[in-house]
Amino acid sequence: MGKMVTLTIDGQVISVPQGMLIVDAAKKAGIDIPVFCYHPKMEPVGMCRMCLVEVGRPVIDRTTGQPILEADGTPKIQFGPKLETACTTPVSEGMVVRTQTQVVAEARRGIIEFLLTSHPLDCPICDKGGECPLQNLTMAYGPGESRFQYEDKMHLAKHVPLGELIYLDRERCILCGRCVRFQSNVADDPVIAFSQRGRALQIVTFSEPGFDSYFSGNTTDICPVGALTTADFRFGARPWEMIPTASICPHCPVGCNLTLNVRREAAAGGREVIKRVMPRQNEWVNEIWICDKGRFGYHYTESPERLRQPLVRKNGRLEPATWEEALAFAAEGLRERSGVVALAGGRLSNEDFFNLYQVVTARQGRAVLYSTMAGGDYVQRYGLSGDANLAGLGKGDAVLVVATDLHEEAPLWWLRVKQAAERGATLIVANARPTKLERYAAHVIRYAYSEVLEKVQSLLAGESPEAQALAKATNLVIFFGQEGLSLEASEALATMLARLLVQNGQAERPLSGLVAVWPHANTQGGWEIGFRPDPDLAHTLATAGAVWVAAADPAGDDPILAQALEKAGFVIVQDLFLTETARRADVVFPVQAFTEREGTWTSGERRVQRFYPAVPELENTRPDFMIVAQVADHLGIPLVGRSASRVFDELARALPAFAGLSYTRLAEVVEQWPLVGRGDLYYGGTVYENTQGLGVRLARMSAGAELSEWPAVEIAPAPADDALYLVPVVRLYDQGQTLVPSHLLQQRMARAALYLAPATAAQLGVQTGERVEVSAGEWAETLTVYVDANVPVKAGLVPRSTGVPLRQPLWVRAQRAVLEPQP
Template identity: 30%
Template sequence: MIKITIDGQILEVAEGTTILEAAKKIGIIIPTFCHHELLDIIDGAACRICLVEIEGAKSLAPSCAIPVTDGMVVYTDSESVRSSRRTVLELLLSKHPLDCMTCVQAGKCKLQDYCYQYGVKSANFNNDDEKLDKPIDHTNQFYYYDENKCILCGKCVRVCSQLQQVGAIGLSERGYNTHVAVPFELKIKDSTCVSCGNCVSNCPVGALVPKRKEKFRYWETNKVKTTCSYCGVGCQMDLLVKDNKVVEVQPSDKGLANNGLLCVKGKFGYRFIDHKDRLKTPLIKKEGKFVEATWDEAYDLIASKIKVAKEEFGPDSIAGFSSARCTNEENYLFQKLFRGVISTNNVDHCARLCHASTVAGLATTLGSGAMTNSNFEVLNSEVIFVTGSNTTETHPVIGSHIKQALKRGAKLIVAEPRRIDLAVHSDIFLQITPGTNVALFNGLMNVIIDENLQDKEYIEKNTENYDELVSVMKDYTPERVAEICGIDAEDIRKAARMYASVDKASIFYSMGVTQHSTGTQGVMSISNLALLCGNIGKESAGVNPLRGQNNVQGACDMGALPGDLPGYQKVANPDVINKFQKAWGVELSNKVGLTVTEVMTKGSEGDLKVLYVMGENPMLSDPDINHVKEALEKIDFVVVQDIFLTETAELADVVLPAASFAEKEGTFTNTERRIQRVRKAIDCIGNSKPDWEILMTLMNKLGYDKVYSNASEIMDEIASVTPSYGGISFDRIDQEGLQWPCPDKDHPGTKFLHKDGKFSRGKGLFKPADYIKSAESADKDYPYILTTGRMLYHYHTATMTKRVEGINRLFPHSYMEIHPTTANRLGLEDGSKAKVSSRRGEIITTVTITDKVEEDVVFMPFHFADGAVNYLTNSVVDPTAKIPEFKVSAVKIERIKD
C-alpha cells in the first residue's frame, strides 16, 4: 500500500491507483470530461480539466493519468488548479454555442456545471473566423449529432472502440479542423454503427442527444432503477420519468450484469410503454367482435368457464401458458393458480420453444440446467467457443464482453451456419451445415481423446461414465465429421487443440444448439466437451446457455413447466407434493402436465376446453402456425392476458390488459442466474393491472383466499418453498441482485456453479450421443434448408419493438437471407419478393442477398407477422425435451414476377 496526502487528508491506496481514483475514495470529486473508469488511461489526458497540483512538481498534472507514489502530496483545489480549469473552460467555450437557455441537455451537461462551479461566464479566446453553424446530423433513427457542441474529449470514440468494440466513430482531420466523424446512417455502406447509444449515454455535453418527442429538463425528471425487459442479459437501467411518462432511458452506473452498457433496444426501445395500441380495458368477444367490459365481468366469465370445464371434463381439460416476459412473482402465481386452484400441471411457457433442451440436458449431466458462470467472467477467458448463438445481435452486451476479451488476448472459435459478426473476429470459423451440432462436438472430442489432450485428473476425480464416451467418440474422426458438417477436417483438429490447450475455456450457446429434434443430445454433448477438459466448476470457463428473453430463466425457476414445481422440484416426487400441499393448503396432482406443443395437439383434437395465455404469442412464436391457429379456434374458451392485442389475442374470447414492466414491482432472473429488481416507474396505463394482481384476484374468485399486499410478499413465499431462492428478499437485492443458489439470508449468492467438482447430482455425467440427421432434409421437391433466428433490432414476436418508430423504419417487414449463387439460379434480386413454401405452409418475403449463408441454405428471422416464418417451420419435437425443430426445415423458393 502507498501512503499519500490529498488536500490535507492522509490515506493509503494500492499501487497503480491514479490520483483521480484516490481522491474519489475520500469523497473529493475532481472534474472530468474524457475519463471513464473502464476505459484505458490516456497519457496526458484529452480534456485537461482534471489537472491537479503535486507538491514539488514543475507543472500541473492530469489526475486521471498519473499513478500515486509513496509520500505524494496533492492539491486538487489550489488557486493555480482553479485558474487552470477556468482557462480550459474558456477555451472550450470559445468554440461552443452559448445557448444554455434553450439547450436540451441543460441539467445534464458537465460543461455547464463546471462553468457554474468555476465562475466562467464567457470565453476570452473568441475566434472571429470560427462559425458555429455546422449542420446537425439527424441521419440516425434514434439520436442526432451536433458538431457545434462537441468539445473533442474523445470519450464517445473510446466507448465505441473499447467497450462496445465496434469502432464506428473516430476523430477525423487534425489541429483546428479536428472533429468526430460519425457515420450514423445504418444503410451507409461499411458503417458498423449498431445504434447502441452508448456514445450518447457517455457524451458529457449536448453533442450526442436522443431524439425526443417530449420537452423536459433533467432536473424535472425522476430516476427509477430497473431491469431491462428485453433479452436475458438483465441490463440495469434508469428510467427517467416526467409527468407519469418515461421520457428517456440511461444505463445505471454500476450494474453487475451490464456494467453501464446498453443495446439499441434497451436504450431506445421503451416507446412501446405508452404506445397508443396499449390495451387499456378488458375485452370480451361477442358475436365475433370485441366489446369493452369491466374487470368484474371479465373475472366472472373466466372463473365460470374454468369451473364448468373442471366439473364437466376434469382439471386436465384446462391449460395455461405462463410468460418469460413477466416477473418471477407473476410466474409463481400463474403456476400456483393452475396447480393449487385448478388442480392441473398443464402449465408451460416459451422455454419449451427455446431452452427446454438446456434444462433437460444440463440437469442430467451436471445436476442444474442453467448457465454455470457469470456474464463478466468471459473477460478473463483464454478461449471462447461460441456455437448456436449470434451473440452480438441476440445478447449484445455479452457480445461486447466477448469482443473485449478478444482485445485482452483471448482466442475465439465460432461454429455457426451463418457468417455472424463474431465469425469475422474469430481465430477459427466452422460454418457447419444446420443440424450437425452433435457431430461437430463429437469430432472435437475425438481429437482431444485421440491426442491425449483431456484433463485426466479432473475426469478421474469429478466425473463418471467416461469409458462410454471414449467408446462412442471413436467413430467420429475429423474426416467423417467434416463430411457431415461441410467443413474442413483440419479446422476441426485446430479447434479441438485450441479449446483443450488452456486452463479457462468457456462455451456460449443458444438456440442454434437447442432448437433441434436432437437438441437435448446437443446440450449434453457440449457438457461432455467441457467436462472432458475440466472446464466445469472454475471461473471464466463453463457451459453458458444464453437465455433469450428477459425472464425465461426465472419462469423456469418458478415452476412454469409441466413437470416441475418451483426450484425444479418434480411433481412426480411424493415428498415434493407433500411439501407444497402443506405450504399451500391444497391437494395437488402428481401427473406431469402438457407441454406447449402437446397443448396445441390436444387443442386441435378438440380435447382442450380452456386455454389461458399470459404474455405469450404462439400465433407467431410457435412452429407450424396453421396448426396453432387450428388449435386455438377449436379450443372452447381462450383467455389472453397481454399489453397489446397480439395475433394470438385476436383469436381469444377474453383479453385482459396487463401492465408493462415499467408499471409494476417484482424481479427478473437473468441468464447468469442473477435475481434483480423490477421497479414501478409510472402508473398503470388506462385500466390495466399488474399480472400478479390479475392472477391473485382470479384465484380468489375460484375459491382460494390467499391475498398478497405486494410483490415482495410473493417473493417471501417463493423463498420459503424454493431452496435456491431461500436467501432472496426485496431488501437483500435492493441495490444489487444475487445469483442463485442463494439458500439462506447470509449466503452471498453463487458466482459460478460446481466449484471444486461439487455437482448436485454427485459427479458430472458423461452422456455421449450419436449424430442423428434432422427430421427433415432437402430433396427434389423442397431443395433448400431454412434456418431461423433473431436479429438485433427486433425482439421475440415484435409485440414491443414494432411499436418503436426508429426500429420499425429500419426493419418493417420479414426478409430472407440467400446466397448470391442460389439467388442467381432462382432469378432473385436484392429487395425482390419471393414465395417460400414448406410441407406446412407458404409465405411471401423480401430477398436479401448475402454471403453470410452458404449455398442452398436460407435464413429468416421469426419476428414478423407479415411473411411469418413459422408458417414454414417443423413442429416435430425432441422426444426428451419436447422442443420443436425450428432450425432445420426443407423449403422451396419461387420468384414472384412483377
C-alpha cells in the same frame, strides 16, 4: 490483488494498486480531479488537459537506489517543472500529488476559458443544462467573466442528424473525443470520427445508415456537454423536472439495469410519462452501458393500442365486460373443463409464472413454456454461480459461444465477451455463418446447420485444438443459442455442453457455467418455476380442454398454432394488446406493463433482479399475478395476489433455488468501481448510481441425472437436392409487438426477407430484389431475396418476428416466384 503503492494526494496518504492512474487513485480517496476527455471505461488520451496537477516524486540516490531523505527523515520530493495530466500518469511509490494549488487553479481556469471561446452561450435551452460537466466546472474553476466577444465565437451547424437516433450540435462540441473512442474501442463500431482540422474539427458519421451502431445512445451519456442528444429526449425535459425510477430492460436475457426518467406533462393530459431511459450501473450485468433497443424500445408501454378493458366472448364476439364478469366467466370456463394448459411467455415476471403454475397444477394441468429453445434445466444445474462476474474472465480462461449471434441477440453479452477476449481469454465461436464476435475469436468452428451436434461431439472427443484449448482453461463459460436448431436439437446441444463442463472438471468452478441466450427477458425464470416447452405444442393446444395464454401470441406466430387454438375447448388470454391469439379467446384480460408495476426477472445468468413501478398503471389494467390469483379465488384455490413482494416470499419458500431471497435482499447494493453517477458528472458521464439493488444469482441445483447420454437427435437430411434449409434468425430490431410502437426504430427494423448465398441464389436464378416462393406441405410464402455472402450454401435465413410464420427451421422447396403480369 497485485502490488500496492503508497502515495500522497493533497496531504492524504493512500495505497492503491500499482499502475493505477492518478485520476482514479484520487477518486478512490474521495478527491475529485476534473476531466473532460478521460473516462474510466476507456484508455486515456490526455487531450483536454483539464486534469493537470502538480506531481512530485522522491529524489533517488543514484549510487544506492534509495530515496534521499530530508532532515526530518521524510523522502525529499522533487516536483516537475510542468504540470502533468492526472489521466495519463500512473501512480508510483512515494509520489506526492497536489490538486488544489494556485498554479493548478490557473491552469484549470485557462482550459475552461479556452473551451468557452468556441462554445455557444445557450445554456438556458441546452438539453444538458442541469447535468452538464462544462457548466458545473465553469462555475467551479472558470473565470468570472469572458475576455472574448460573442461575435468571435465559432458558429457551426446545430441539429445535425448523425442518423435518425442521435443529433449533433457542432458548436457545442468541445472535441474531447469520448464519443469517437467509445464507438471505436468499446463498441467496435467506428462509424463516427473527426473530420477536418484546427477550429474546423468536427464529428461526422461515415456509415449508412448514419451512426450505424447498436450502442449509439451511450455516447450521449458520456458526452460532457450538450453536443450529442437522442431524438426522443431532445428539448424534452430538464433533469430536475424528472423523477428517476430503477428498472430492468425487458427485451433480452441480459437483464440490463435501467433508470426510467419520468415527468408529468400537459401534452399527455396531465399523465406521468417516460421521457428517457438511462443506464444504471451494475458491474456484474451491464456495467454502465445499455444497447439502443433497451434505450428506445419502451414506447410500447405507452401505445394507444394497449388493452384497457376485459373482454368476454358473447354470441361469437368479444364484448367489453367488467372485471368481475370476466373473472367469473374465466373461472367457470376452467371449472367445467379438464386438461388445462397454461402457455406462458418469457415476458412474465417470476411472480406471474409462480401464481400461474400454482393454479394450473392445482387443476392437474400442464405448465408449458412458449419457447422453441430448451436447456434451462441444465442452466439450473451448471450455470454460473455465486458472485461470478464475466469481468473476471481473462488469460487462462475460455469462452465458447455456440449457435447464437450475441451481437444481435444479447448485445451486452457480446460486449462483455469481447472484453474478456481482449483481456486474454480464449474465445471459440461456433456457428454456421460468420458473426461479428468472430473478430475476437482465437478459434472459429464453422459447420453446416445439420452438423452442429456433430461438431460439439468432436469437442467432447478432445482431439481438436479447440477441444484442447477448452480443456486446459481454468474457467469455461459457454453461451448457447438455438440458431438452426429444433427444440429437441437445442435440448441435445445443452446436454452435450453440460457434459463438456463436467468432463473438463470445470462444472463446479464458480466462474464456469452454461448461459442460455433466450429470446426473452425471463425465459429462465419460467424454467426455474417449472414451465417446460412442448415439442408437440399444436397437438397439446388442440386437445386441451382449456388453454390459458399469458404474454405469448402463438396464433400470430404460426398458422398451425392458430388452427390448434381454434380447436381448444376454452381460451383465456392475458396480454397488453389485442393479439391474434387474443382475438380467438373466450376471455381477454388487460395487463400492466413492466413500467407500471413491480416484480422480478431471472436473467440468462440466473441473476434475480427487481424492477419498480415508474408511472401509474393504465386505468382498468392489473398485473398478471393478480389476475391469476383472482381467477384462482373464484375456483376456490387460495393464492397471494395483492402484492408482488408477498408472492415472491411464497415463491422463495416453495423453491429451494430461491431460498433466503426477498425483495429487501434483492435491493441490497455494494460500492462499485468506477464510482459513477455521483455528484460529479464529468468522471463517468450521465449514468445513474445503483442504489436500488444489484440482484442475487440463484444457487445451482444438484447435478441430478448422469450426463453420459443425451437425446439421440439428428437434423433431418435434405429431402431433395434442390431443398433449402430455412432458418429463422434473430435481428435486434425485429417487428415484435413490444418493439413496433417504437417509431424511432422503424427505419432499422428487420423486414420479411430471404437471405441467400450467392451460389444458392444463382442456382435459383434470382438476384437481390427478386422474389422466391418457399413452401413445405400446405404452407407457402413468397419473399424478397437479398444475396449475402455470409449465408451458408443451401440455407435461407429469415429474420424472426417480421410476419413470416417460421418458429423453427425446416426444409422447404424453393423456386423463383412467377409474377403476375401487370394490366
